[in-house]
Amino acid sequence: MLLDERIVTLFKQNLQHTLTYWSVFFSFGLCIALLGPTILDLRCQTQSTLQEITWVFFSQQFCLLIGSAVGGIFKKTLFCSLTALFVSSLLISVVFAIIPLCHNVLVLAVVMAVAGLAMGVIDTIANIQLVKLYQKDSAVFLQALHFFIGLGALVSPLIADPFLSETNCLQGNNTSNATEVMHHIRHTLTSPSASNLSQYELPMEGEVVTQVSYAFWIMALINLPVPIAVFLLMKRESMVPCCRSSSPLLLTRDELAMETQGTDAQDPPSKDSDMEGHGSLFSCCRGERLQDVPVSFFGIYILGGLVLFMTDGIVGEYSGFVYSYAVANPMNMAHKTAGCLASVFWAAITVGRLGAIPLSYRFKPAGLLLVNLSGVIVTVLLLLIFCKSTAFLFVGTWFLGMFLSSIFPCMLAYTEDILEYQGCATTVLVTSAGMGEMVCQVMVGLIIHIKGSYSFLLSGMIIGCLGFILFFILLFFHRTYKQHLTVGLGKTHITE
Known part of the structure; x- marks a missing residue:
């Protein structure tokens, strides 16, 4: 066997937690890879220039960085972590659904900034929770976690491809672009520097003929099971107020540790409370x-x-x-x-x-x-x-x-x-x-x-x-x- 019985047993014991963290990383991969192929169609939708649409990339990447940095504040308890994951994964579906409604490049940049924040929070929390869950055996499960980013990043462009415009999706009166030129611009736009694209003049006005909206709506539906999976995990751990059972499963980690410390001052704090109580470096x-x-x-x-x-x-x-x-x-x-x-x-x-x-x-x-x-x-x-x-x-x-x-x-x-x-x-x-x-x-x-x-x-x-x-x-x-x-x-x- 590639893995011994101990690893398999650990995985079975934490099956729902692990699959949930893997699913949110699949959601992360879907979101990070969909913007690149669709950027020219989004330029047509917002009727913006090539230079203006690249700010959408920047807003997403910059806010992803911020989300990664602030994601650590949600790690103190499992309740905070799962709540942040639920909100973030749900936001990604919402963002996918409303991107086709954004007809201004500034509004689109703000929407993608929200997606970036959600992705950053997912990135930090999912990694932290898997490390806490498996500790010395975490390397195996972290590799699988990051595999799901790549899987999402591979699936996303495949879904978008049938809906991408082969020629310019803004039909002006005086400009006609060959398929090869549009293919070249689309791939060059994925880099953060668009200064070398100033030689291309694409129409700013005209009839929008793109069908890229369907790609985003399909992705919103595909991503929807992810926040549902997080919600079900929260329900299992009795973290949903309206669905709490008489004996909460997770009074265990945070509250039980505090009760133990309060009733017996001589007992050392539990390992979980020690790990989850850290809020800063x-x-x-x-x-x-x-x-x-x-x-x-x-x-x-x-x-x-x-x-x-x-x-x-x-x-x-x-x-x-x-x-x-x-x-x-x-x-x-x-x-x-x-x-x-x-x-x-x-x-x-x-x-x-x-x-x-x-x-x-x-x-x-x-x-x-x-x-x-x-x-x-x-x-x-x-x-x-x-x-x-x-x-x-x-x-x-x-x-x-x-x-x-x-x-x-x-x-x-x-x-x-x-x-x-x-x-x-x-x-x-x-x-x-x-x-x-x-x-x-x-x-x-x-x-x-x-x-x-x-x-x-x-x-x-x-x-x-x-x-x-x-x-x-x-x-x-x-x-x-x-x-x-x-x-x-x-x-x-x-x-x-």
Whole structure:
């Protein structure tokens, strides 16, 4: 068997919780991948310019980052976490339903900002709850969790594709655009820099002939079972006021811990109350004075976040600019062929996360991280060496996606293992990863604009090497932190 009986038993015991967290991440994937393919049709719907519609991307990504950062405040109790997940997943369905009604680009940007906030909250809370649920076995289930993002991101464009306009969806009197040109603009718009699209003049007025509304309404219906699943979990845990049973199942975790502390002051607080009572980074110091906390404690947070800043930055910049790189010199690939590269990249990430599920059980997260980070550097180096090979660009794209796929869940499991599953590191890591994806896209976009398309791979190589170096520094801080804990434990025994 790929998994032993203990893991299977744990999964069965937490089946409904686990499936619910996986489903909300599927919802996350649906939302994050639907905007890119439909952006030109949304431009027609709002009758805006190419430059104006790119602000919709920015509003979603920026608010996703904010949602990831503030999501940690909902982790104190399971009630807060599930309530936030229910509201967030329901908001995504509502957003899908009302996007076709947005005929102004500013209104559309606000709506997508709300979706971004909901996605950020989902990202943080689902990761935290799975880590709390499985602790030392969380790596396996985190890999599966992130697989569902990729699954949602693959399903979403497939549903949208039949409803996308092949030609310009605003029928003006003096402009007629070929299908190939529209295909090129659609793929270029997925990157955060639209300055190179100023040469294209698309009509601002005319009859709107897009059918993209049906895609969003279908996605709203597909996503609707997700908030229902969260609601059913809340009902099972007796968190719904109108559906509470006489003996609530979850007086257990939060309230029972407080009752125990109140009735018997000599008993130590329960493990669950210790984990769920932390509200900030400093409160994770377990009551120690701030000056007694070692530098390595904070170094683990910072370095773990920086590694994910770099690796998720590569994911963002590669998916955003691989098309632009492929159609430019020296590749000069056909637009339709180059458009497949991003799909190959995301398919590789999805398959890689699926394959990493059994690997996470067999090998420790630190070992997998070392292999993956090395693989990223080697793959990008080979892409640089064979920079004129169209075939190797597809092969390299696939392997790069495979190596990048499991870095985030492995780093999350590794860091939380070091810090004993208090949940504080998850907020830092999720926020750092989102920030890296946004910042690296913008920085690499500016570099490509100034230095040319060849700097695309060179930038990825530099970012990958920085991530690799930071990971080795993280290993050193881990060793230092373990020594501090050992010394502290020895002092405690002497005192006793």
